[in-house]
Amino acid sequence: MIEMKNIHKAFGANKVLLGVDFELKDATVHALMGENGAGKSTLMKILSGVHTYDEGQIVRGGEDVNYTNLKEAEKAGVVFIHQELNIWPELTVLENLFIGNEYTRFGLLDMRLMRRKAEEIFERLKFRINLNRRAGDCSVGQQQMIEIAKALMMDAKVLIMDEPTAALTDSEIEVLFGIIGDLRKSGVSIVYISHRMEEISEISDEITVLRDGRSVMYKETASTDYNEIVRAMVGRDLDDQFPERDHDTDEETVLAVRNLGNKSHPVMDVNFELKRGEILGFAGLMGAGRTEVMRTLFGVDKGSKEVEIGGRSVKIDRPPDAIRHGLGFITENRKSEGLILDFSLVDNMTMPSMGSFSKGGFMKRKDEYDFADLMIRRMNIKSGRKSVASELSGGNQQKVVIGKWIGSQPEILILDEPTRGIDVGAKREIYHLINELTERGMSIILISSEMPEIIGLSDRVAVMQEGRLRGILERGKINQENIMTLATGGKLDE
Amino acid sequence: MNSKLSVNTMIDRFLPLVGLTLLVIVITAMNQQFLSPDNLLNLLRQVSINGLIAFGMTFVILTGGIDLSVGSILAFSSAMTALIITSGVDPMFAMLLGCLVGVLSGAVNGLLVTAGGMAPFIATLATMTIYRGATLVVTDGNPITGLGDSLMFQLFGKGYFFGIPVPAVTMAVTFVILYIILHKTVFGRETYAIGGNETAAALSGIKVNRRKIMIYALSGLMSALAGIILASRLDSAQPTAGETYELDAIAAVVLGGTSLMGGKGRIVGTLIGVLIIGVLNNGLNLIGVSSFYQQIIKGLVIVIAVLIDRKNK
Structure with missing residues (x-):
């Protein structure tokens, strides 16, 4: 002992x-x-x-x-x-x-x-x-x-x-x-x-x-x-872990993905649509290909796909194309892919949108500061704009990554395991933040391996298994049994 | 915690400056001649070549790369400039073309590193010998002389501007421009971002490859400028010019506190590093240290500086 x-x-x-x-x-x-x-x-x-x-x-x-x-x-x-x-x-x-x-x-x-x-x-x-x-x-x-x-x-x-x-x-x-x-x-x-x-x-x-x-x-x-x-x-009760998703999602389709495939990762035949203000969950077991779909969509990995954004067919070959067309991608590894750990909070936050924080190639420092301060207040980040990213807690780091993509004002935000490794309190704040973003008309794709998160937040849930999209569950059909059935290759009884 | 950290950062930032000051004090104590205006102007002219190269090198190292080919690019561009001048082209235009040679040579380095996926050390090691070989080919191994006719060209290496050697003025102006680029522009921010975390930078929409090619091209441009100054000063382009210059440039960057891993460092530090090396060369000569010992002392200074820097972290 x-x-x-x-x-x-x-x-x-x-x-x-x-x-x-x-x-x-x-x-x-x-x-x-x-x-x-x-x-x-x-x-x-x-x-x-x-x-x-x-x-x-x-x-x-x-x-x-x-x-x-x-x-x-x-x-x-x-x-x-x-x-x-x-x-x-x-x-x-x-x-x-x-x-x-x-x-x-x-x-x-x-x-x-x-x-x-x-x-x-x-x-x-x-x-x-x-x-x-x-x-x-x-x-x-x-x-x-x-x-x-x-x-x-x-x-x-x-x-x-x-x-x-x-x-x-x-x-x-x-x-x-x-x-x-x-x-x-x-x-x-x-x-x-x-x-x-x-x-x-x-x-x-x-x-x-x-x-x-x-x-x-x-x-x-x-x-x-x-x-x-x-x-x-x-140190307190957590009854309202997930926000109420009470507003109606628009019928307007902001994103349509067809025939997405990627040979180097076995992903094929992925088709889905995303409506304005919607949270579309992506569920599946680890290795089902969810992250790969998003990387291919965002132009990080080469693959084949047809993408329509706002009804217009667009070409996305590389991340800058995706960003230009209003996509944002919060990757699952915030330290290796999301943040520059030696950068200050403000420098991290303006990274994907340096174009709008600069004029003629020169950074507008004051605009950057204003934006960072705004995000710090809005997301309750417990650190100043000049603090170095590596010194923040996991939850605060994740908020910085989210803030960074809010700054690029995307129409569509992809979140891959946004609450991995962060504590309960910060999770709740992030859930509410995601909900708030959809209220302003942003559409969200949420990949998560935590079942309560998928069920608690999503308006619809796409389930993947072995590189294929096995089904999209509508509201009312979203529950653990249905998700697991599809995720393990089973069929739902109609 | 924050206040402690900023104290550390302050020490970090001022350490090179403290080192430089100490060095100046010691050398002045041993020979007062050191602080004479003539010698200081001489010193400024001496450091300008390494300065220009080291400024470009700072950008490359900030991205986590390295450029070993700077000395060869220096020789190649100065030889090309000299050849173009001797063929009767207007010297100003020839110098511009010489700079273009430097930019293109650097861009090739950048292409090898990005599109070719080569490690910067290997890529620039290879081009170091390629550009040196190319210099020997175009010069046939002989110095190119007969550059003395153009006043503009002469001024570039030997002239004075309000009493200050033109090369020193060139270095100062370049420094200010590059300082602003590095700390105030999108380009500079992206340079740090690529060195800090290339994956995150790419996912944030930064065109990493394009940026890197531009940075290697910048390093080439700086080497070409240095090469033209050197040719003007010597009234000739030497095919062996610039050999081992990459070492002094890298040493200056490291002395200035820039991390070879990329992402961290400042061009002001490089300027101080350049001055430290310059003061050592000039001062040790003044106090009559044999050139054999000079090399040992220079090496020791680098070791000590890096050791102190590491301790501090």
Whole structure:
């Protein structure tokens, strides 16, 4: 058992932890929850030796411990599997497993021994993988398994997992949960950081919730429920998570897509129309081709398509064409595709519309500032216009990306997983913002893997499976069963 | 947190300037001659060539690229200018054509990097030898002389403008123009955006390839300007001119605090970097350090500057 007592931590003037208590029992799965910026990662980085605490105490098995670096913590069996996986893509699975901890014989690598050890570990995990495969060619799920195997190799007693399922498919998640269960049985404690409520209730034994650097709730999972957890996380009730979609959508078709296909990703025969002021949801399992459709539509990926905007046939070969014709695209990876992390908030926000914030090629700084300030107010962004994007929380970053596309005044806005990895409070704000945009006549395409989001926001839902559009559900037919039936290749009874 | 950060940024920004000041103090202490007006004017003329090249290099490096071919473009454009002048064309027009040669050579670099998908290091390494070879071909390996007839051409490298060497004036004017482009225009913003995150820039509708080609062309133009100044100063175009100039230019950019990863840096920093290298060359000569040791000291200054910069981050 590990007890962290009254932990304080500040980075400069920024106080991140203000007295957190955290108790990790042996052989339990302990969910650590809280909004972004609540201090989850910092707390776990302290436990795993990445940071040291300013004040407090960590007791393990009756003794005070304080790991001052990662190696020391790993030796003591505390291993942190980060959200961003530490994979060397050019090395093989086997080489990845032993990197930094290679076995040698007479100064040479002992490949036979390492291979045997690796086979043992994967046996224990009941996971089959080709050890000679280039790690970069493995799926994210497989890479995750490599990380877990690495941790077990270090004889981990405490395993910290940060959003381990964020990039996994459903079947991979199932495998992972099986492994977590086995590990618990063998006495390993697991700290599980996640925003996904269903997972938490399925897999965890205990829950600790952090808010603003303090621990505000510690309970057995069985004795609590969704509402209590959310209340603890945001400090208030969240009844109106989704806005009322009460206004009628226009009958005017703003976008018609026909025969969209893309050979390099298996996407074909996609046809749909979008009405003014409508939210058209795109549902489907991971890998169904939803993102690929939008990338092809926006001209990021080459493919074939016929596009009509406002009844006029248009050609979109590259993103600038799409933007010119009134499209905006909020991509799923805000850090790698949405933001320039070294840019200030204002510079990010005016990126797709520099034409309208400049005259004769010269930027109009004051116009940029006015726009940024307006967006900051309107979207309740908790930072100034000059702050650097990399320092914002996930929710605020996402708001900046949305603001950036509002600035280009698109008729049609594509949102791909707009709330991935952001906390409940910011999610709600983004939902209401999306609704507000449609009230002003903007039309929205919403891709999401979160069922409640699709159902709660969409006027119609297009469901994809294996690169094809399997059906579009009208209002009244939108429910979890219908979506899952289409998403898994089934047919709806009429 | 914010105030602390801005302090760091301030240190970042002023570090090169502090280094330059220290250098000037040390060298002046060892030889007062250094601060004499004659020597300072001389210094300005000396740094102008590296300055022009380094300004162009700053843009390239800001996009996350590099241009190793600047020295060869310098030689090629100055040789072409000289050839055109000696063939009897009006020198002003010849200089314009020389600049065009630089622009086109740079644009080829840009095409290789964008349409060709080559790593900038490799692409410009290849064109470095190609343009050098081309220079040797057109000059037959001999210096081109007989450029002394045109007053305008002479002025460009040797003249004075209100007592200040024309090359220094050219550098100053170029600096102001490029500073404005980098910090006040769409072009500049896009340069930073491409270096900061090329994917995000492309998805935001920035025409990344077109921009990059223009930036490599700009670097070529700067090298051509430097080449014409050099030819005017020497009254001849040398086929071996500009060899290893890329190193001084890259050093100046790095000394000025621009990141080789792209996206971060300032052209003011480059100007200071150029001055640091210039003061070192000029000052070490003045205080009589042998040229062998000069190289060691120059290298050490770069190492120390980068180490301090890294510590600071």
